[in-house]
Amino acid sequence: MHRPLLDYICQYSKSFLTIEEEEMITKAFRPKKMRKRQYLLQEGNVSKYTGFIIKGAMRQYYIDEKGLEHVVYLFIENYWATDRESFYNLTPSIYNIEASENTELLIITRAELVELMKKIPALVEMIRVMDDRNAIAMQKRISANISNTAEERYEEFIKNYPHFAQRFPQHQIASFLGIAKETLSRIKRKPSR
Amino acid sequence: MHRPLLDYICQYSKSFLTIEEEEMITKAFRPKKMRKRQYLLQEGNVSKYTGFIIKGAMRQYYIDEKGLEHVVYLFIENYWATDRESFYNLTPSIYNIEASENTELLIITRAELVELMKKIPALVEMIRVMDDRNAIAMQKRISANISNTAEERYEEFIKNYPHFAQRFPQHQIASFLGIAKETLSRIKRKPSR
DNA sequence: GTCGACCGTTGATTTTTGTCGACGGTTTTT
DNA sequence: AAAAACCGTCGACAAAAATCAACGGTCGAC
Numbered sequence: 001m002h003r004p005l006l007d008y009i010c011q012y013s014k015s016f017l018t019i020e021e022e023e024m025i026t027k028a029f030r031p032k033k034m035r036k037r038q039y040l041l042q043e044g045n046v047s048k049y050t051g052f053i054i055k056g057a058m059r060q061y062y063i064d065e066k067g068l069e070h071v072v073y074l075f076i077e078n079y080w081a082t083d084r085e086s087f088y089n090l091t092p093s094i095y096n097i098e099a100s101e102n103t104e105l106l107i108i109t110r111a112e113l114v115e116l117m118k119k120i121p122a123l124v125e126m127i128r129v130m131d132d133r134n135a136i137a138m139q140k141r142i143s144a145n146i147s148n149t150a151e152e153r154y155e156e157f158i159k160n161y162p163h164f165a166q167r168f169p170q171h172q173i174a175s176f177l178g179i180a181k182e183t184l185s186r187i188k189r190k191p192s193r
Numbered sequence: 194m195h196r197p198l199l200d201y202i203c204q205y206s207k208s209f210l211t212i213e214e215e216e217m218i219t220k221a222f223r224p225k226k227m228r229k230r231q232y233l234l235q236e237g238n239v240s241k242y243t244g245f246i247i248k249g250a251m252r253q254y255y256i257d258e259k260g261l262e263h264v265v266y267l268f269i270e271n272y273w274a275t276d277r278e279s280f281y282n283l284t285p286s287i288y289n290i291e292a293s294e295n296t297e298l299l300i301i302t303r304a305e306l307v308e309l310m311k312k313i314p315a316l317v318e319m320i321r322v323m324d325d326r327n328a329i330a331m332q333k334r335i336s337a338n339i340s341n342t343a344e345e346r347y348e349e350f351i352k353n354y355p356h357f358a359q360r361f362p363q364h365q366i367a368s369f370l371g372i373a374k375e376t377l378s379r380i381k382r383k384p385s386r
Numbered sequence: 387g388t389c390g391a392c393c394g395t396t397g398a399t400t401t402t403t404g405t406c407g408a409c410g411g412t413t414t415t416t
Numbered sequence: 417a418a419a420a421a422c423c424g425t426c427g428a429c430a431a432a433a434a435t436c437a438a439c440g441g442t443c444g445a446c
Contacts, residue, residue: 062336064340068340070336070339070340072332072335072336072339084325084328084329084332085329085332088325128321128324131321131324131328132277132281132324134328135277135324135327135328135331136277136278136281138328138331138332138335139265139277139278139331141335142265142331142334142335142338143255143263143265145335145338145339145371146263146265146338146368146369146370146371147257147261147263147371149432149433150432150433151432169392169393169394170393170394171392171393171394175339176339177339178338178339178340179433179434180433180434180435181393181394181395182394182395182396182433182434182435182436183432183433183434184394185394185395185396186395186396186433188394189395189396342402342403343402343403362422362423362424363423363424364422364423364424372403372404373403373404373405374423374424374425375403375404375405375424375425375426376402376403376404377424378424378425378426379403379425379426381424382425382426
């Protein structure tokens with residue numbers, strides 16, 4: 001079941017892994033099965049693991065002072081789920097990461113990951129490339145948030161992430177886009193052009 | 194004039210630089226002086242350089258289809274100015290990076306940076322740490338954008354970046370926060386608590 | 387099979403924010 | 417020194433989106 005992860009590393013590092021490296025990775029990333037509604041991370045805890053999603057879907061959200069949920073990330077296969085700040089600093093997180101479907105993950109702790117990075121250059125390179133792509137994606141999301149209307153943001157979301165709309169309930173997508181669920185419902189109803 | 198950069202690398206990589214490393218860095222990062230209103234990057238061009246700001250201030254923005262300017266980043270001393278996507282992929286950028294004051298930079302090309310990273314581990318480590326901090330900062334900005342009102346976003350901005358309010362005109366800060374300049378003017382007028 | 391959560395939808399209304407036009411005070415340019 | 421550009425502010429109004437309340441459908445738990 002580690003194949004998707006190994007492929008992923010090769011793809012993004014643009015290099016090959018030796019058999020020994022593959023074995024080290026397979027040993028370090030432990031499989032974890034989660035049922036729908038289980039938490040990979042709960043508010044107040046340290047984000048102990050980074051999880052690579054093999055099969056399933058998750059969402060990351062926080063609860064504000066008024067008790068309202070705000071979705072900050074949606075994850076499906078081949079995404080990395082963790083609260084980066086908490087995972088790196090080992091500080092308590094304000095976020096929850098919850099399985100939206102029954103989900104299979106490969107998980108690793110910070111200490112294990114640091115060790116593995118010392119031994120496997122391709123992993124370091126993969127992480128660097130992911131950081132870059134992630135920074136670019138976040139920049140685009142910020143651009144959309146500061147300059148587009150709710151409708152434009154939704155259309156862009158559907159265009160860029162067509163699979164997500166089928167996997168997550170509509171009110172969570174609305175939250176992810178920063179709009180009320182009723183507003184999203186009305187946007188979808190009205191004939192776009 | 195390279196001292197701030199060398200200090201910066203030591204600080205974030207948590208390691209020391211040898212004399213030889215310092216010399217390599219000093220040779221690779223070239224000083225560039227820019228007058229207010231000059232461009233480090235213009236829309237349509239490749240973001241050829243990454244610039245480390247020694248003295249001064251810059252802003253990164255783009256012009257939308259309606260001809261309106263949207264500020265996506267504000268930079269002051271000890272910030273890195275570049276369009277990451279364009280710099281990394283060598284593709285044309287949609288952004289402009291303009292000096293808001295007379296500014297002194299240290300600039301480096303992608304090819305030079307790649308070479309330098311092969312020779313200086315502390316530089317690689319510094320970039321990794323910066324990527325982390327940057328990802329965390331962007332995540333917070335996204336959280337604020339999807340869940341806070343204009344007034345809350347402004348207060349958070351003032352709290353987290355107190356120096357910026359003095360360095361940039363108010364309408365640029367409004368744009369950065371994703372609100373109309375008139376709205377920001379009204380927020381400031383009204384007695385906050 | 388029934389009950390209760392969850393989910394999406396709709397209408398009515400309120401709140402927030404944007405747009406437009408105008409004005410006076412600076413600063414910059416010529 | 418005059419002209420032009422820039423900047424923040426304000427009022428009136430329009431548009432966008434949030435909020436509140438209610439309803440019917442689906443699905444899972446018991």
